[in-house]
Amino acid sequence: MTALVAVPALVWVTVLVVVGGLALLRGQDVLQRLIALDLLAVLVVALLALLSYLRGVPHYLDAAVALALLSLVATVATARYLATGGPLE
Amino acid sequence: MIGILLRVVALTGLYLLVVSSTKLGDIATGVVLASLVVAVGRRHRRTSAPTPAPTSTRATLRRLAGVPTLIGGTVVDVVTGSADVIRCCLGRPPDPGLVWLPTGPTSPSSFAAWGIRLGITPNTVVVEVDEERGAVLVHVLDAHDPETVRDEQMASYRSRQQRVFP
Amino acid sequence: MISVVLDVVGGLLLVLGLGLMTIALVGVLRMQGTYSKLHAQSLATGPGVCFVLASSVATENAATISYAAVGIVFTVLTAPVASHAIARAARRRGAEAEPR
Numbered sequence: 001m002t003a004l005v006a007v008p009a010l011v012w013v014t015v016l017v018v019v020g021g022l023a024l025l026r027g028q029d030v031l032q033r034l035i036a037l038d039l040l041a042v043l044v045v046a047l048l049a050l051l052s053y054l055r056g057v058p059h060y061l062d063a064a065v066a067l068a069l070l071s072l073v074a075t076v077a078t079a080r081y082l083a084t085g086g087p088l089e
Numbered sequence: 090m091i092g093i094l095l096r097v098v099a100l101t102g103l104y105l106l107v108v109s110s111t112k113l114g115d116i117a118t119g120v121v122l123a124s125l126v127v128a129v130g131r132r133h134r135r136t137s138a139p140t141p142a143p144t145s146t147r148a149t150l151r152r153l154a155g156v157p158t159l160i161g162g163t164v165v166d167v168v169t170g171s172a173d174v175i176r177c178c179l180g181r182p183p184d185p186g187l188v189w190l191p192t193g194p195t196s197p198s199s200f201a202a203w204g205i206r207l208g209i210t211p212n213t214v215v216v217e218v219d220e221e222r223g224a225v226l227v228h229v230l231d232a233h234d235p236e237t238v239r240d241e242q243m244a245s246y247r248s249r250q251q252r253v254f255p
Numbered sequence: 256m257i258s259v260v261l262d263v264v265g266g267l268l269l270v271l272g273l274g275l276m277t278i279a280l281v282g283v284l285r286m287q288g289t290y291s292k293l294h295a296q297s298l299a300t301g302p303g304v305c306f307v308l309a310s311s312v313a314t315e316n317a318a319t320i321s322y323a324a325v326g327i328v329f330t331v332l333t334a335p336v337a338s339h340a341i342a343r344a345a346r347r348r349g350a351e352a353e354p355r
C-alpha cells in the first residue's frame with residue numbers, strides 16, 4: 001500500500017483515537033465507559049494494521065490480533081464483574 | 090466421518106494461516122496438532138453430552154450445501170443492518186427497545202451460531218439467552234412494532250440458518 | 256495492472272472501514288442509553304475492523320494477508336461475545352425498560 005493512502009489514514013485514525021478518549025471521559029456510567037474503551041481498542045487495532053501496511057512488517061498484525069484478544073478478555077471479565085454487583089455481594 | 094475430516098482441515102488451515110507458510114513440515118505439524126485437538130474434543134464431548142446423535146453422510150452433505158447460503162445471507166443481513174444503524178447514528182433513533190425472539194434453534198451449537206449471527210449484525214444486540222425456552226432477548230433500535238421484528242428475524246433464521254444449524 | 260486494481264480495491268475498503276469507524280464514534284457520542292451505544296459500537300467492532308483488515312490485499316504480501324485473515328476470523332467470532340457480555344451486565348444492573 002502506498003504512503004499516499006496509508007499516511008492520511010493513520011492521521012485520521014489518530015484523530016479518532018483522541019475523540020474516542022473524549023467519549024471515554026463523557027460516559028455517564030461505568031458500562032458506557034467500557035463500551036468506549038472497547039471501541040478504543042478496536043481503533044488501536046486498526047492503527048497497528050495500518051502501521052503494518054505502511055512499513056511492510058507483517059508482525060505488527062500479530063500485535064493487533066493479540067491486542068484484540070486481550071481487549072475481549074478484559075471486556076468480558078469487567079462485564080461479568082459488574083453484572084454480579086461488585087465485590088461486596 | 091466427514092465432520093471429523095472437515096474439523097481437521099479447518100484447524101490445519103487456521104494453523105497454516107497463523108504460521109503463514111505452506112512448507113511440507115508445517116502442514117504435517119498442523120495436521121498432527123489438529124487431529125489431537127479434534128480427538129480430545131470428541132472424547133470431552135462424549136463424557137459431557139448424553140448421546141451425540143449419529144448422522145449419516147448424506148445428512149452431513151446436505152448441511153454442508155447450506156453453508157454458502159448461511160454465510161452469504163449473514164453478509165446481506167450485516168449490510169442491511171449496518172445501513173439501519175448508520176441512519177440511526179446520524180439521525181434520531183426511532184424507538185429503541187427489548188424484544189423476545191421465541192422458538193428458535195434447539196441445540197447448544199445452533200444457539201451459538203444464532204447468537205453470533207445476531208451479534209455480528211449491528212442492528213440487533215443479544216441481551217439474554219434462555220436455552221430452556223429456546224428464546225433470545227435482543228435489543229433493537231426500532232421496536233415500536235415487536236411483531237415485525239420477530240417475523241423478520243425468524244424468517245432470516247429459517248431461510249439462512251435452519252439447514253445448517255437446525 | 257493487477258497491482259493497480261488491488262491498490263484501488265484496498266483503498267476503497269480502507270475508506271469504507273474508516274468511515275464506519277467514524278460513524279460508530281459519532282453514534283457512541285450522540286446516542287443515549289447503554290444499549291443504543293452498543294449498536295453504534297458494534298458497527299466498528301464488526302464490519303469496520305473487518306474492512307480495515309481486508310484492505311491488506313493492497314500490500315500484496317502473503318504473510319500480511321494471512322495474518323489479516325486470522326484477524327478477521329477472530330473478530331467475527333469474538334465481537335458478539337464482548338457486546339453480549341456488556342448487554343447482559345447492563346440488564347443485570349437494571350438498565351431501562353420491559354421486554355415487548
